[in-house]
Amino acid sequence: MKIIHETLSMETRGHTDIIDMTHHVQQLINQSGLQQGAALLFVPGSTGGLTTIEYEPGLLQDLPEFLDKIIPSDQTYHHDRTWGDGNGYSHLRASLVGPSLNIPFYNGQLTLGTWQQIIFIDFDNRPRHRKIILQIVGE
Numbered sequence: 001m002k003i004i005h006e007t008l009s010m011e012t013r014g015h016t017d018i019i020d021m022t023h024h025v026q027q028l029i030n031q032s033g034l035q036q037g038a039a040l041l042f043v044p045g046s047t048g049g050l051t052t053i054e055y056e057p058g059l060l061q062d063l064p065e066f067l068d069k070i071i072p073s074d075q076t077y078h079h080d081r082t083w084g085d086g087n088g089y090s091h092l093r094a095s096l097v098g099p100s101l102n103i104p105f106y107n108g109q110l111t112l113g114t115w116q117q118i119i120f121i122d123f124d125n126r127p128r129h130r131k132i133i134l135q136i137v138g139e
Contacts, residue, residue: 012128
């Protein structure tokens, strides 16, 4: 079994910026030469999340609108009173979505559904430099 560790870096806009990571993950699997295993992605930070979605214009509007309904960005949270940074909603959204994702691959290909892509979401209230940790484990 082989373990490959990579760090992906990107600049984000914040405010529920959604970035398709699928191509980057598949490219690293291709470069690894591994045929079967799993790709583990992790966000080292408390205002970003990882999940899958159909990366299309309608859902790219629906997801932020849905999150704003259940965790509004225009509300004051206890975190905001503690730190004064106004991003309490960002932390709550990130906690709901989660910081990691584990996806199997077989024959060198991610086993995603036809319309399923890997996305990173930056929930913070400002642009950020982000890193995603990727570990590919397999043979």
